[in-house]
Amino acid sequence: MEAAGILSLVRLLQFGDSMLPTGAFAFSGALEAAVQKGAVHDAATLQQYVVTALRQCATGDAVGLDHALRRLCADPVSMGGPVSEAALTRLRTIDLALYRRKLPEEFRDMMTRTGRKLAELSASMTCSPLADRWMRQLRMGSSPGCYPVSLAVLLAASAFAQRPLRHAEGTEEGNAEVEALAQEGLTVYFYGVAMGLLNAALRLMRVTHYDVQGIMYRSSELFPELCRRTFETPLSRMTGYAPMTDILAAVHSQGRVRLFMS
Amino acid sequence: MPGLFSQEAAFCPDCSSFEAARRSVAGMGAQASELSPFQDEPPQMASGSVGKAGYLRLDFRHDEARGRTVLADMERRAPLLAQKALYWEESQPGMACVIVIASSGCVVQGDRLALDVNAGPASCALVTTQSAAKVHSMDHSYAAQIQRFCLGEGAYLEYMPDPLILHRRSRYLQDSFVTLPASASFVYGELLVPGRRWHHEEELFGFDIYSAGLNVSRPGGKEGDILFEERLVLEPDDMDFRNVGVMGAFEVLGSVYAFVPERHTASLKNAVGSEVSGELAWGASVLPNGAGLALRVLGHDVGKVRGKMREFHSLVRKAVLGRPLPPEFLWR
Numbered sequence: 001m002e003a004a005g006i007l008s009l010v011r012l013l014q015f016g017d018s019m020l021p022t023g024a025f026a027f028s029g030a031l032e033a034a035v036q037k038g039a040v041h042d043a044a045t046l047q048q049y050v051v052t053a054l055r056q057c058a059t060g061d062a063v064g065l066d067h068a069l070r071r072l073c074a075d076p077v078s079m080g081g082p083v084s085e086a087a088l089t090r091l092r093t094i095d096l097a098l099y100r101r102k103l104p105e106e107f108r109d110m111m112t113r114t115g116r117k118l119a120e121l122s123a124s125m126t127c128s129p130l131a132d133r134w135m136r137q138l139r140m141g142s143s144p145g146c147y148p149v150s151l152a153v154l155l156a157a158s159a160f161a162q163r164p165l166r167h168a169e170g171t172e173e174g175n176a177e178v179e180a181l182a183q184e185g186l187t188v189y190f191y192g193v194a195m196g197l198l199n200a201a202l203r204l205m206r207v208t209h210y211d212v213q214g215i216m217y218r219s220s221e222l223f224p225e226l227c228r229r230t231f232e233t234p235l236s237r238m239t240g241y242a243p244m245t246d247i248l249a250a251v252h253s254q255g256r257v258r259l260f261m262s
Numbered sequence: 263m264p265g266l267f268s269q270e271a272a273f274c275p276d277c278s279s280f281e282a283a284r285r286s287v288a289g290m291g292a293q294a295s296e297l298s299p300f301q302d303e304p305p306q307m308a309s310g311s312v313g314k315a316g317y318l319r320l321d322f323r324h325d326e327a328r329g330r331t332v333l334a335d336m337e338r339r340a341p342l343l344a345q346k347a348l349y350w351e352e353s354q355p356g357m358a359c360v361i362v363i364a365s366s367g368c369v370v371q372g373d374r375l376a377l378d379v380n381a382g383p384a385s386c387a388l389v390t391t392q393s394a395a396k397v398h399s400m401d402h403s404y405a406a407q408i409q410r411f412c413l414g415e416g417a418y419l420e421y422m423p424d425p426l427i428l429h430r431r432s433r434y435l436q437d438s439f440v441t442l443p444a445s446a447s448f449v450y451g452e453l454l455v456p457g458r459r460w461h462h463e464e465e466l467f468g469f470d471i472y473s474a475g476l477n478v479s480r481p482g483g484k485e486g487d488i489l490f491e492e493r494l495v496l497e498p499d500d501m502d503f504r505n506v507g508v509m510g511a512f513e514v515l516g517s518v519y520a521f522v523p524e525r526h527t528a529s530l531k532n533a534v535g536s537e538v539s540g541e542l543a544w545g546a547s548v549l550p551n552g553a554g555l556a557l558r559v560l561g562h563d564v565g566k567v568r569g570k571m572r573e574f575h576s577l578v579r580k581a582v583l584g585r586p587l588p589p590e591f592l593w594r
Contacts, residue, residue: 037538039506052507059495093485101491103556105548237295239473239493243515243558245507250536250545250558 011159068152104249128157283376309372316342430468
């Protein structure tokens with residue numbers, strides 16, 4: 001592997017790690033209510049819950065991440081070039097589209113809090129002009145700062161900045177290159193979603209570390225299929241269907257005793 | 263239909279006339295990527311032909327002199343029709359109530375329907391249907407309905423249709439567009455039944471696809487005016503509804519959207535509460551950008567789901583208009 005490849009891989013590992021201080025550990029994605037109400041009570045039901053969350057992401061938030069990544073990877077900005085207003089406007093469009101499609105208020109809260117934290121971390125860590133402009137845009141309040149868009153900014157400014165596209169965008173080879181990068185970004189994101197829930201599960205219910213690793217191992221087999229779904233979904237037709245999760249989020253927001261913020 | 267539908271930005275379709283609505287609903291179907299396997303034409307009557315392109319435009323206006331809302335204008339094409347406004351709500355004597363009638367009895371393949379409801383400033387109206395809408399089995403094309411609701415300052419509109427029953431192998435596309443200012447309120451309830459339970463062993467969740475979009479915006483028509491968007495795509499062949507996060511053990515889904523002024527949202531959410539039990543699960547979420555609230559109800563029994571939806575509907579009416587719903591008619 002070339003030096004750039006190794007650097008890119010280690011960046012992906014770093015940003016996919018649950019140690020990344022985005023505050024995600026404070027959110028359970030309504031798993032807390034699901035455990036309280038008995039909907040999730042063992043390893044099998046936990047796995048179902050994780051798969052539902054991943055499926056929701058694949059045709060929802062991940063579509064935003066994919067679009068943001070594709071816009072940034074083909075832009076000179078990811079190679080440290082000047083930040084164009086057009087790129088920022090596009091990121092804002094995607095950000096708003098993600099925000100207004102999130103039904104439960106606690107999920108919106110989670111998405112923007114972790115997104116803002118990640119933007120702050122990116123700006124201080126990478127010193128990239130893109131990450132800096134994105135963080136300033138969030139501070140000015142002109143964009144909500146959803147996590148998938150902040151992740152796209154971070155990946156474009158770091159992991160993918162090491163690997164400039166070898167072929168022009170629009171050609172077959174160029175598109176394949178962009179798609180490969182997008183797949184890597186989506187994998188990091190799906191891993192984060194599943195691990196976030198499983199980490200919360202360890203604190204909420206009786207499951208062993210072996211159970212949790214087993215669920216992660218099996219769920220990750222779905223990732224290629226999830227990537228395909230993401231690529232097939234246009235930004236204007238992002239979808240999701242998880243009424244029980246919506247209800248559990250509502251139950252959680254009215255709970256008296258809460259360990260998590262969602 | 264290039265130019266009509268943008269892939270990225272939402273739009274508000276033109277349904278102001280029968281011809282415009284026909285174009286809008288055709289464009290909506292052509293752009294629906296999830297319906298791409300079902301774009302073939304029926305060998306019998308072409309989709310959207312006479313009798314299959316329903317259109318109903320209802321214009322409500324507040325009549326100051328008579329102290330009530332009137333159905334000032336209406337345009338209709340079979341199979342959709344409406345008669346006249348009635349005033350049956352005892353607690354709201356000025357509320358115009360209109361029943362949307364589908365004269366074909368059911369929704370079949372190739373049906374292209376459009377409903378356009380305009381509620382003028384300070385008007386108060388209720389639109390409902392006379393019975394459940396049954397979407398029949400299909401082997402070609404799909405059925406589509408476009409719904410547009412446009413409210414003026416201080417208007418109050420309710421659209422509470424009867425349940426939608428998806429027969430096995432049916433395909434249904436519906437897009438709803440709501441435009442309302444911050445002072446207006448719109449209550450919209452939908453009840454989805456995934457088949458006739460005792461009809462056939464493959465009937466329950468036997469439909470091919472159900473895709474429903476909802477777009478809520480402030481007047482202005484710019485992207486920044488959109489408050490809330492949602493698309494539910496249900497494909498039984500491709501997903502497991504029994505999954506704990508999806509529907510769990512339940513079959514019937516009810517949703518009530520209350521797009522009400524922001525001052526009502528917190529108290530309404532508290533008043534309706536939330537619960538997950540063996541019979542019923544429900545909870546309300548506060549929508550983004552101050553759009554209002556959405557209640558989701560899951561259950562086994564249509565009557566019980568409907569009861570919870572009605573309870574929330576009554577709470578909204580009491581919060582906005584001051585009086586709850588009157589008791590339901592015995593024959594409903």
